[in-house]
Amino acid sequence: MNNAPTAANTGQTNLTDNASTDIAKVMRALATNARSAAAILANNITDAKNMACREAALALGRDTNLLLTANAKDATAAETAGLSGPMLDRLKLDPVRIAAMANSLIAIADLPDPVGQVMAEWDRPNGLSISRVRVPLGVIGIIYESRPNVTADAGALCLKSGNAAILRPGSESIHSSRAIHHCLVQGLTAAGLPETAIQIVPTTDRAAVGCLLTMPDLIDIIVPRGGKGLIERVQNESKIPVISHLDGICHVYADRGADTTKAREILLNSKMRRPGICGATETLLVDAALADEALPQMINDLITAGCEVRGDATTQNMDARVTAATEEDWKTEYLDAIISVRVVEGVEGAIAHIAEHGSQHTDTIVTEDGETAARFLREVDSAIVMHNASTQFADGGEFGMGAEMGISTGRLHARGPVGVEQLTTFKYVVQGNGQTRP
C-alpha cells in the first residue's frame, strides 16, 4: 500500500481537482521544478536514464494490481459518462497491455542516447574546429487524451532525450495516468534522478492547460496528442512552439506501370490492416490507364474485407456497391473502414490530387516504372513518400527509430515520426587556440 500513487509520495504539490488553489501558481512551480531537473538531465547520464526506464518497467509489473484498480475507476467513470466503444477500448488496461508498456520502456532504454552525439564536425582554414552536438530541448509539455500508455511512452522518451517532462493527461484517464506516473517516479528514484524529471499536472482543471501554453520562459516545446479539437486549441493558444500531428489523409496511387498483385496487396494492407491509425490510407487514386484492368478487383477486395467504398463516377460505374464520393470525402480522415476512390490521369493527376487534398502525412505509389516513381517521390510534398510499400509503415518503430511521440505533420524541426532524436536540438562547439577575427 505504500506504493499508492498519492500526491504526497510523488513529490507533487497537493492539489485536488476542485481546490480553490491558484492554479497558475502551482503550474509555475511545477515548470520551475522541471527547468531545474532539465539542467541535471542535460548532463552525460546515459546509465542513470536507462536504469530509470528499466526500473520503471519493473515497477509497472509490481504495481499491476494497483494499475488495474486505478484503470477500473477511469473505465467506470467513462461508461457512466457514455463514452463510445473505441474510446473506451483505448482507455482500458489489462495485464497484456501493462506488459507491453513495460516492454516499450525497456526498448527506450535500449536505444542509443542522442545527447552528446556529434552530428557533424569540420575544420576552418584559420584552425578553428567546429562541431554540431546534440543537446536536449529542455522542458517538454505533453497534453494528451484517453490512452493511458502515453504517460509511460512520453515520459520515457523525454527522459531518454534528456528533457524534463510535464504530463497533462485527459481527465478520462487521470487515475490510470497517475498510477503509471508513480511507476515512472519509482524508476527515477531508483536511478538517483530527480522526481521532477517527469511530473504530472496535479489537476484536471482545463485552466492548467492554458497555464502550460503560456510559460515560454519555462517550457520549450508543447506536444499535443489527441483529437482535432485539442490540437487546434493548443495551436491557437500556445505561446510556445508546438510539434503536432494533424490529419493523416494518406493516399495509395496505383499507376499504369503497377504490378496489379502488388497494388492489390498494398492497397488492402494500407487501408484495412488497422483502419484507425494515422498511417491508414483514406483515398485510393487509380491511373485511368490501369482502371479497367485493376479497379474492379480492388473494389471487390475492399468490400470483401468489410470496407465501404465511395467513388467518383468511373468507380461507381464499375461496381454497383460503390456509393458516390463528395468533395468532402477527398479531405476526410475516416480512421474507419471507409475509403474514397478516384480515377486520375496518370502520375500527374495523382500528384495534383494529393497536393490539393492531402495532409502531407504519408503517400505511396505502386508502379514498376522507376522514372514515374522518382517523379512521385520528388513532387509529392509529404513527410513520408513511399514506393511499392504500405502506408501503414508510417511509424517510428517501423522506421527503426524506436518508440515515437507521434508523426509530425508540421514542416519545422520535426517532420514525420518524432523519436528521441527529434526531441533534441544542438549546439555548436568551437575549439580554438587563441584565434581572433581579423
Place this chain on the structure above:
Amino acid sequence: MNNAPTAANTGQTNLTDNASTDIAKVMRALATNARSAAAILANNITDAKNMACREAALALGRDTNLLLTANAKDATAAETAGLSGPMLDRLKLDPVRIAAMANSLIAIADLPDPVGQVMAEWDRPNGLSISRVRVPLGVIGIIYESRPNVTADAGALCLKSGNAAILRPGSESIHSSRAIHHCLVQGLTAAGLPETAIQIVPTTDRAAVGCLLTMPDLIDIIVPRGGKGLIERVQNESKIPVISHLDGICHVYADRGADTTKAREILLNSKMRRPGICGATETLLVDAALADEALPQMINDLITAGCEVRGDATTQNMDARVTAATEEDWKTEYLDAIISVRVVEGVEGAIAHIAEHGSQHTDTIVTEDGETAARFLREVDSAIVMHNASTQFADGGEFGMGAEMGISTGRLHARGPVGVEQLTTFKYVVQGNGQTRP
C-alpha cells in the same frame, strides 16, 4: 530607363502606399503567387537558381546609378526624419557596398545546393530502404528594417534553398529595397524562373505585416530581422512559426587556467573588433583566482581601446576609471563600446552567471585546462560555445556556411547561424518492392 523598378514591370500588383485597396486581398494574392512559385523551386533546378543569383549580381553592377538614386531618396527622407548616425550609416549604399552585395550573391551561387541532399539512409530487416532527403521549407516571409542589403541576401538565400520569398523591407529603406529587388527579378527572368519566386510587399502600410503573419496556409515560416520591438511584435502576432534572433549577450570567461596573453587578445577582439554585431561580447567574467594577475591589464586594454568599463566592486577597486555595474548591466546588449565586468568563483561561477543573465547566443572560455574547458562547453546552454576563440566568430560565413539570414537564438529547427541548410526541411523516402505491414 526601362530598368526602372516600377510595380508594372516587376509583376507586382500595383498598390501605392496610401491606396485604399484592400491590403489583405493584395497580400493574399502575393502569397498565393509565392506558393505557386515554391512548387517550381522545389524541383532539381540548381543551375537555374545559381544563374539567377549570378545574373542578379550583374544587374546590381549595371543598375548602380539607379540604386544610388533610389538610396539617396531614402537617405534624404531619413535625415529629414532625424534618423541617428549609426542607423543612417546602415541605410546608406555606395559603389563599394553595392559591389559587396553582388559578391555575396555570387558566393551564394557557389554554395552547394541543399535541396535533394540525402541526410541519412538505412535499410530495414523487411527490405524497405529509407532515406531522409532535404526539401525546401516552402514560402518564407522576411520582415526587416533599415539595411537594404538584406533584400539581396535574404532573397538569394531563400532562392538557393528552393524557397519562395516575400520580402517586407522597412519604410526607411523602401526605395533602395525596391531597386535591389528589381535586380533580383532581372536575375530570375534571365534564368527562366518565375518572377514571383522573390516578391516584395508593394506597400509600406504596417497592416501588410499583420497579413503576412496570419496566412499559415500560404506562408511556412517568418524571419524577422531588426530591433527588439519588431521581433517582439512578430513573435506575439504570428500564427506562423518564427525563426528569430533576439539579444546577443555574449560572454568571455577568463579562467584561472588561462594563458593571459590569449585572454587579453581574445577579450579585446571579442568586444572591440566590431562592438555593434550580435557576436560582440557584452560581459567579461574573470575567475577570482586570475583577477589580480590579469584583470588590471584587461581593463587597461579595454579603456585604451576606447571602451567604457562597468564593473563589480572588485573590478572597481582595481582601476579608478571603472564605473559601477548594476543588475541591469548583466542583461544588457550594449552593441556599443561598453562592457560589464564581474569577478566569479571559477568555471562554476561563470556557468551560473551565464545561465542567469545570458541570452543563449555565444559564450567563450579562455583556459589551457582541457577539463575545465570541456565542462564549460558542455554546461553552458548557448547556440555557440567556444574555447580559446573570439566570440566575433559567431557568423555563418566564419563557420563556412556561406551567407546567413542571422543567428537564431531559438532552440527549435534552426539554432545558431541560419544558412541555406537551415532554410530547408526534409522528407522520408521509402523504397519497397511490395512490402505490407504484418
